Amino acid sequence: MNIKYAIFDLDGTLLDTIESLIKTGNSMLKELGYEPRSNKEFRKFIGYGAKELVRQLIVAAGDEEAKQLEEAYKIYMQLFEEYCVYKVEPYPGILELIAAMQERNIPLAVLTNKPHQMTGRVLATTFSEDTFAYVLGQSTRFPRKPDPTAAHYIAEKLGAKNIQEVIMIGDSDADIQTAKNAKMLSAGAAWGFRGSQELIDNECDILLEKPTDLIQHL
Structure with a gap:
């Protein structure tokens, strides 16, 4: 990988x-x-x-x-x-994972079905403005996940030449199916809203019990 x-x-x-x-x-x-x-x-x-x-x-x-x-x-x-920012906080281990990715010079992006106009405000509760190279929330520009159009657009913006070198990390079927539709790698975030079974059922490439579990795959 x-x-x-x-x-x-x-x-x-x-x-x-x-x-x-x-x-x-x-x-x-x-x-x-x-x-x-x-x-x-x-x-x-x-x-x-x-x-x-x-x-x-x-x-x-x-x-x-x-x-x-x-x-x-x-x-x-x-x-x-x-x-939109009411009681928002990062999951344990997320900041460590982000730091590990930055140390390895892995460009990071966010793709969410949250309305785009609120996405930046929510991210700003935890992350600095330069953490993510590209951020895209739901708008009229692209179909929402699991359509792969926005994921492909972000991969291009990040400079990816090989789509198999891009991983999408998410907690729901929408995220895993987006990755599959885009031909990207997928990592299921079992700490999120849906739990592990939905991610297993959607055949994620990697099942993560906690964010730092991904570091060994980098």
């Missing part, structure tokens, strides 16, 4: 953002007159972008046909402006 470039997912991989997402989502549901959803439900719903999270939340809350989706999404995005 020859890893020369790395692309990270954000939520559930680099940073534990679950409290910010729960705070935003349940505040939205409250404004719409619905009961809050559980931590377990949020972990299941996260991974395919903010609008899909909102859709699943309102369906679970009782709007089975998601008729309020546009209204709910507007409320969610307004609330997320305030709560």
Whole structure:
């Protein structure tokens, strides 16, 4: 295995953002007159972008046909402006992994289905501005993961000539399938929102119990 470039997912991989997402989502549901959803439900719903999270939340809350989706999404995005960095913190071992990669001159990037306009603010809670060579959140420019278009674009920006030298690290099926669709290496972050079984089921190339487990493969 020859890893020369790395692309990270954000939520559930680099940073534990679950409290910010729960705070935003349940505040939205409250404004719409619905009961809050559980931590377990949020972990299941996260991974395919903010609008899909909102859709699943309102369906679970009782709007089975998601008729309020546009209204709910507007409320969610307004609330997320305030709560996107709420109780955000790095997972244990992430800073050590990033440092080890930097010591080996491995260019780093972030590809997330989190709205692009909030992604920089969330990363800034922990990382310096020069940590990642390229950061790309969800926008109208590219289809969301697991479509490989954005991953290929980032690999090109990083200077990768051989896609097999690029590894994508993430905690969900969306991340592993993005890597597979892009013909990249994949590493499953078992410390994240979904746990190890989903990553095994999606046949990640490497299963990581903790971030520093990747260092031996560098």
